[in-house]
Amino acid sequence: MKTTLTCPKCGGGKIWRIDRFTTPSEYEGGSEMHVVIDRGPKEPLLTVGSFDAYVCHGCGYTEFYGRHLAELRHMPSSGVHLLERPGTAPYR
């Protein structure tokens, strides 16, 4: 949808792009959506990246695209999993 500007669900061609998707909060301007990783009781929460949203004007189907996610690491115990298609070179 991001590159084709065509909704994969309804075929619509009007797509909203919302940069750095933000949700309402008690803070002025809202709270930007991040990946928040709980690394255990002795480590502070790790906050990584933000997301752009692409929303179909016709049906509301939405895709999120992460940005600035370079700090993400495979940490299954924290609920962060890097899934790789077999045959994919590691660390690309």
Ligand SMILES: [Zn+2]
């Ligand atoms: Zn649609």
